[in-house]
Amino acid sequence: MPTLNNCKSCGKLYLQNVTEYCSDCQAQNNRYFMQIREFLKINPRCTVMDIHNRTGIPVSKILEMRKSEYVPFSQ
Numbered sequence: 001m002p003t004l005n006n007c008k009s010c011g012k013l014y015l016q017n018v019t020e021y022c023s024d025c026q027a028q029n030n031r032y033f034m035q036i037r038e039f040l041k042i043n044p045r046c047t048v049m050d051i052h053n054r055t056g057i058p059v060s061k062i063l064e065m066r067k068s069e070y071v072p073f074s075q
């Protein structure tokens with residue numbers, strides 16, 4: 001049975017699903033993920049700061065994705 005949960009990113013209440021985010025934030029995360037993945041394809045040895053500077057994605061988001069092994073970082 002689905003339960004209500006607070007989104008990990010924006011704090012909005014949402015019906016809990018497979019992720020810890022509401023559907024809006026999950027869609028945003030997916031966009032970030034695609035951007036980071038494309039960036040890593042071209043710059044496989046880049047750092048978190050490189051990604052942040054070039055894509056504008058918040059560092060906290062990049063670190064979060066790295067922590068969750070969402071993105072295969074080289075470092």
Ligand SMILES: [Zn+2]
Binds near residue numbers: 008011012021022
């Ligand atoms: Zn959210």
